[in-house]
Structures are given as C-alpha cells and as structure tokens.
Amino acid sequence: MKNKHLQWLHAELPGLVRDGIVPADVAEKLQQHYGPIAVHSGKKLALLIFGILGAALIGSGVILLVAHNWDDWSRSARTVLAFVPLVAAIGLAGWVLNFRPTSAAWCEGAATVWALTIGAAISLVAQIYQIHGDPARFCLTWILLGLPIVYILRSSVVASLYFIGATTWVGCAILPVHRATNFWYWGLLALAMPHLAGVWWTHRYGWRPTLISWVLAICLCSGTGLSLAGALPGVWVVAYTGLLALLYLAGRRWCPKAPTLWQRPWQTIGAAGLGIVALVLTYRWPWQEIYSHWQSQYQVWISGPVLIAGNLLAALLAIAALVALARELPRVSWPDLDWMIIGLAPVCGVAGYAMAATHESYEFSQVLFNVYLFGLGLGALVAGIRGNKLGSVNAGLLALSASIVARFFDSDLSFLMRGLAFILIGSGFLATNVVLLRRKGPVAP
Amino acid sequence: MSKRWLILAFVLVAVAQLAVPIVLIFQRAAILRTGRAYKFRSRPVDPADPFRGRYVQLAFDQNHAPWRSHAELQHGQELFARVADGSDGFAVIQEVKAERPDQGDYLKVRVSWWQKNEVYFTLPFDRYYLQEAKAPKAEQAYREHNRRNPSSADTYAVVRIKAGDAVLADLFVGGQPLQAYFTNCKP
Numbered sequence: 001m002k003n004k005h006l007q008w009l010h011a012e013l014p015g016l017v018r019d020g021i022v023p024a025d026v027a028e029k030l031q032q033h034y035g036p037i038a039v040h041s042g043k044k045l046a047l048l049i050f051g052i053l054g055a056a057l058i059g060s061g062v063i064l065l066v067a068h069n070w071d072d073w074s075r076s077a078r079t080v081l082a083f084v085p086l087v088a089a090i091g092l093a094g095w096v097l098n099f100r101p102t103s104a105a106w107c108e109g110a111a112t113v114w115a116l117t118i119g120a121a122i123s124l125v126a127q128i129y130q131i132h133g134d135p136a137r138f139c140l141t142w143i144l145l146g147l148p149i150v151y152i153l154r155s156s157v158v159a160s161l162y163f164i165g166a167t168t169w170v171g172c173a174i175l176p177v178h179r180a181t182n183f184w185y186w187g188l189l190a191l192a193m194p195h196l197a198g199v200w201w202t203h204r205y206g207w208r209p210t211l212i213s214w215v216l217a218i219c220l221c222s223g224t225g226l227s228l229a230g231a232l233p234g235v236w237v238v239a240y241t242g243l244l245a246l247l248y249l250a251g252r253r254w255c256p257k258a259p260t261l262w263q264r265p266w267q268t269i270g271a272a273g274l275g276i277v278a279l280v281l282t283y284r285w286p287w288q289e290i291y292s293h294w295q296s297q298y299q300v301w302i303s304g305p306v307l308i309a310g311n312l313l314a315a316l317l318a319i320a321a322l323v324a325l326a327r328e329l330p331r332v333s334w335p336d337l338d339w340m341i342i343g344l345a346p347v348c349g350v351a352g353y354a355m356a357a358t359h360e361s362y363e364f365s366q367v368l369f370n371v372y373l374f375g376l377g378l379g380a381l382v383a384g385i386r387g388n389k390l391g392s393v394n395a396g397l398l399a400l401s402a403s404i405v406a407r408f409f410d411s412d413l414s415f416l417m418r419g420l421a422f423i424l425i426g427s428g429f430l431a432t433n434v435v436l437l438r439r440k441g442p443v444a445p
Numbered sequence: 446m447s448k449r450w451l452i453l454a455f456v457l458v459a460v461a462q463l464a465v466p467i468v469l470i471f472q473r474a475a476i477l478r479t480g481r482a483y484k485f486r487s488r489p490v491d492p493a494d495p496f497r498g499r500y501v502q503l504a505f506d507q508n509h510a511p512w513r514s515h516a517e518l519q520h521g522q523e524l525f526a527r528v529a530d531g532s533d534g535f536a537v538i539q540e541v542k543a544e545r546p547d548q549g550d551y552l553k554v555r556v557s558w559w560q561k562n563e564v565y566f567t568l569p570f571d572r573y574y575l576q577e578a579k580a581p582k583a584e585q586a587y588r589e590h591n592r593r594n595p596s597s598a599d600t601y602a603v604v605r606i607k608a609g610d611a612v613l614a615d616l617f618v619g620g621q622p623l624q625a626y627f628t629n630c631k632p
Contacts (some may be wrong), residue, residue, distance in 0.1 A: 009577075072576075083463070083466070086462065086463065087463075090462070094455065094459075097452070121466045122465060122469070125469050126469070127500075128574075129469065129474075129612060130570065130573060130574060130612060131469065131473060131612075132569055132570060132571060134574050141465060145462050145465060146510050148454060148458040151454075152451060152454055216498050431549040
C-alpha cells in the first residue's frame, strides 16, 4: 500500500474505533496487516536520487576535465592524471564498503562514479597514446570490468548502466565480421540477471527492480533486433512478436499487483511495443522484401551457424511466449481478454512470416495484422469496460483508432469521408471516457 | 558473500581495472621505443569524441592496394598490409593479404570497401588527439598551408610500427611537428 494511503488509514482508525464503527482488535489487526508508515521515505529517496545524480555529474565533470587533453604536459604527467579519477573512485568505493556498506545512497553514488571512471581511464590512455581502437572492443572491456561493481556494492544503477552498455556493444558489433559474436549479447545480459533476481526477490515493487526492469525492457527492444543482424531478413517479425508478448505475460505473472504504471515496466513496454509492431506490420513494406530474399542467393555471405542461431533465437522467443500463455489459459476470464490476445501475437507473427517467405504475395500477412491490431484494440476495450479500467479502455481505443487511421491514409477516400471518420473516432473516445468516469463515481475535487 | 570474500573480490577487481590501461600503456610505449618509423602523407579534419575529447581525423593517400586473392571480403574484416619506404621517403602499402606476412613490417587494417582487384581500407591510426581549442586550428592551419603551397608534401604523420601494431608518434604540418607549427606560425 502507498505511504499516503497508510497515513490516511492510521489517521482514520482511532476515530473509527472511538465511534464504535470498527472494533479495537480489528483496528489493531488492520494496523499489523498493513504495517507501519515508512518514516522519512521521501527524504531517503531524495537523498538517493541526488546522491546518484551528484556522483554521475562529478564523474562526468572529471572525465571532461581530463579529456581536455593537457597536451602542454609531458606524456608521463598526463598518464598519471588519467589514472587519478579511477584510483580516487576505487578509494571511495573501498571506504564505502568498509564504513557505509548499508547506505544505498553511498553505495549507488560510489558505484556510479567507479563505473564511469573505468571507461574514462581506458579512453584517456587511448587519447594520450593515440590509440584509435575498436568501439565494440572498448565497450565490451568497459562493461566486463564494471560488472563486478554491481555485486560488490550491490548497485542497481550500475546494473542498469551495464544493460545499456551491453546493448551499445551489440550495436557497435553489427558489422558482418562481428556477426558470429552478436549472440553473446544474451550471455552478457545473463551475467547481471542474478542481481535483478536478488532485488526482485527482496522487494519486487521497490525502486531497484523497477528501474532495472524499465532499462532492461527498453534495451531488449533494440538489442534483440541488433543481435539478429545475421539472421534471415524478416525473422524479426517472429522475434519481436514473441519478445513483446513474453515481456507482457512475464509482467502479468510476476508483478500482478503493481500499484502504479511506473511499477509495471514489463506490461507497459510489452503492450505498447506490440501495438507499434502490429501497426507497422499492417503496412506493405515490412513484408515485401522477405520472399525475394528467401528465393535469391543474396545471403550467401552469412555463415550457416549464425543463420541457424538467429532463427533459433526468434523461434525460442515465440515458443516461450506461447508456453507462458498456455500456462495462464485455465484462469482466463473476461477482464483477461486483452492479455490473451497479446499472447496470441507470436502465432500471428509465425503465420505471417511463413506466408510472406513462401508466397510472392504478402496480402495475407498484411490482412492478418490488420485483423490482429483491430482484435488487440477491441480486446483491450472490452476488458477495460468489463473490468472498469479506464487505462485499458483508452489503450484499446488508441489501437482501434491507429488501425482505422492507418488504413485511411492508405486508401483513396475523399477528405469528406476521412473527416467524418476522425469525428466519429474522437466522439467514441469522449463518449466512452464519460460513461466510464460516471460509472466510477464522482471525481474528488 | 562474507566480508572477507567481498574485500578479496574488491581488491581483485580494482587490480584488473588498473591493469587494463597499464598493459595498453606498456604495449604502446614499447612500440614508440623500438618500432620502425614511417611517414604517411595525410589530410586532417576535426571531429570530437565524447570520451576522449577533440581530435584531428586523418585521411591517408595509402588507403588502398591491389587485392589478388579470390577470397570473399567483408566490410570491417581484418587484413595485413605490408609497408615499405617509397622512393620519395613516404610509406607505401605494397600488398594486402588475409594471412600475416612472415617478414618485413606490416599493419593490421580494416576493409572499408572493394571493387574488382582493389581493396580500400582504414589504417589503425586515423585520429590525432590534441587540446580541444587546437583541433579546429590544426585543420585551419593545414588548409592555409595547402593553399599557400599546393604541391607541398610536408604534411604527414610519423607512425612507429612493430609486429603489426602501430602508434601515431607525431603529426607534421609544413615540415614541423604540430606543436612547433602552432608556436612558430600562428594560423
């Protein structure tokens, strides 16, 4: 329960007991059930945020100062200067480990500076000795040297930076010569997963698992495509419908009672991403190249194992999503219609891809995703109305509108018809919101 | 993790983190000390690297060579380029191969693009880092110098090469090291 609600409950209970509305023993049980009000939690959070921000700013400032390249100084003097930030950060981390090991603000702040200064030291030595270097190798060295900080100082900020770094690495390693190594991305992600599992186990709706989950979910959205760079063109359709459905279903299963949108990263990214991907797949261009690539010998430069691994990865994501859906099916009810349709995304992805790869015409795949996007919107709308969830209703209306508007721009309908359709969609939005708000009762001033 | 193990892990990680840049320094210092010097004719411009500051981007005349193999090439692939001194005193890339040469000086280069029997590549020393205010001036100085002396061949990079690794030792404009050029003839 949110702290402000707890404060309200604790303020109300004595009055309710006094007026005889709630018996004293029930009031005590309620207090025990919901626990005490967290004292100064806002102050602690502010301290933590400012500690991390301050550390990141100081670290970046020091990097920029040294990056100025004091080339009037001798090479030895500049080399010593390059090591000063890293040595100072290690010293600070050692001090925190000894004297402030339980302070989240100290641990996160020191860990952030430490992680930044590793990259700075390597960069500055490269600057002093005029080493060009390979960005992919630099990025990999940096994140692997920084990874132990996640566990030594139990830093969730550095874990998030690590996921961003791993995704940057796979982005740098997209050249054909690197393609056999692109799949290491998943191994790199796995190295920081024990930290996420640990903080999730301690407090699944706390700031630590929530922050890491947002960063990881966003990173996965770009990293999956980059790691598939060596696979067949169009396989991304299977991979992304599988991945986004899996993110959503995992969020529903493991964080079902998240009280705020901020605490639902997997569901939010999964549903929003799937809406965007489904909308993109209603167009012609994602499908039209797939058949010609399958038929031509254009892909001869791709090595066999890379091709197999890419396709296997895409298939695994789709299968995992379907397994997750199958496990939830026995508990399906009307308000769950939206997530059931989300879980069906990989089925449409595989069917659409298979048809586009084996037939010269791609209309089937295009129509399939038009129907799917419409179904997704309708499912969210119905589930929202049944479950009295305004957010779900608006998401459903948005998906339906996107589906209709996208086809309106494709077709040759007159401005008059398009104008009328927009007015109808807008009216539908307003009417549904008004009805639902009335059903929820009067809004507090 | 007990505190003793945590401290041990901390020390090991700190040593590894310090070791990586130290190893880089020792490798490069050895090349600068004992590597053979070559002069590469260059053309600078000035972009920035968010981590390493301003640098002068160098482009070289010696960025292509005949490709005699029938093997398929890939963008970014590593090849070995044999280097020798040309008759004009500047370095010449004699040939490029997929295998490491048994003798003579060579460089590791990355394939940029290719056509029939010619391969174009990136040399491993195409950046010269210097103070942020000096990089745009260096580029301007180079342009000015070329305008005044269109046929001059006195703008080049001195590179030391050893066992395939190279270190950019200095950049010369108007026959002088860049630092001296700034001191002697302000652009």
